[in-house]
Amino acid sequence: DAKTTQPNSMESNEEEPVHLPCNHSTISGTDYIHWYRQLPSQGPEYVIHGLTSNVNNRMASLAIAEDRKSSTLILHRATLRDAAVYYCILRDVIINYKLIFGSGTRLLVRP
Amino acid sequence: NAGVTQTPKFQVLKTGQSMTLQCAQDMNHEYMSWYRQDPGMGLRLIHYSVGAGITDQGEVPNGYNVSRSTTEDFPLRLLSAAPSQTSVYFCASSSGLAGGLEQFFGPGTRLTVL
Numbered sequence: 001d002a003k004t005t006q007p008n009s010m011e012s013n014e015e016e017p018v019h020l021p022c023n024h025s026t027i028s029g030t031d032y033i034h035w036y037r038q039l040p041s042q043g044p045e046y047v048i049h050g051l052t053s054n055v056n057n058r059m060a061s062l063a064i065a066e067d068r069k070s071s072t073l074i075l076h077r078a079t080l081r082d083a084a085v086y087y088c089i090l091r092d093v094i095i096n097y098k099l100i101f102g103s104g105t106r107l108l109v110r111p
Numbered sequence: 112n113a114g115v116t117q118t119p120k121f122q123v124l125k126t127g128q129s130m131t132l133q134c135a136q137d138m139n140h141e142y143m144s145w146y147r148q149d150p151g152m153g154l155r156l157i158h159y160s161v162g163a164g165i166t167d168q169g170e171v172p173n174g175y176n177v178s179r180s181t182t183e184d185f186p187l188r189l190l191s192a193a194p195s196q197t198s199v200y201f202c203a204s205s206s207g208l209a210g211g212l213e214q215f216f217g218p219g220t221r222l223t224v225l
Contacts, residue, residue: 034213043203043216044216045216046214098156098170099154101146101155102153103152103153104153
């Protein structure tokens, strides 16, 4: 399974944009890039995923590098509720029975 | 939809006791799985099921049993609890295994084994 590398922690001010990076230099052509987040004392929550093109949804945007060896999760206006651990995960496009969680990035949002 | 539900929320066991963690989903998902999360770490897969009657082992299956008699339920059994099984347990489900599908997680069961 391809691995991902994320910073241990990041800080942001409330209502400012946040860019969370993820490196995945060994990504294969059939890997989706998924992002999940885990709020304190809760289960992980799906945020967004993409394959090659940038993606937007109501929660966030995902920017994928042209060579797919890195990606960035973008929260356009951070709120206190966005304080969580964010996991960048690769999943094979055809079949993959598990999510491989690394240690993620702990995002702290300052009021 | 209630989504994925887990009971109990908290449990304390003594070493050697047995118990069953319950997981149910009302989304008619074929795929269900159990993860454990130790302090400061990511989740690790214990067991998973691709449909009723079909289960398989994940990364850390030792000490746990599962069965899947219905689409909705996927209980996790600890036959003889050990302190090393102190962890938070999450159940997850999804409509399939394709890499583009999201997984839905339950709120977790916090288990302490003394």
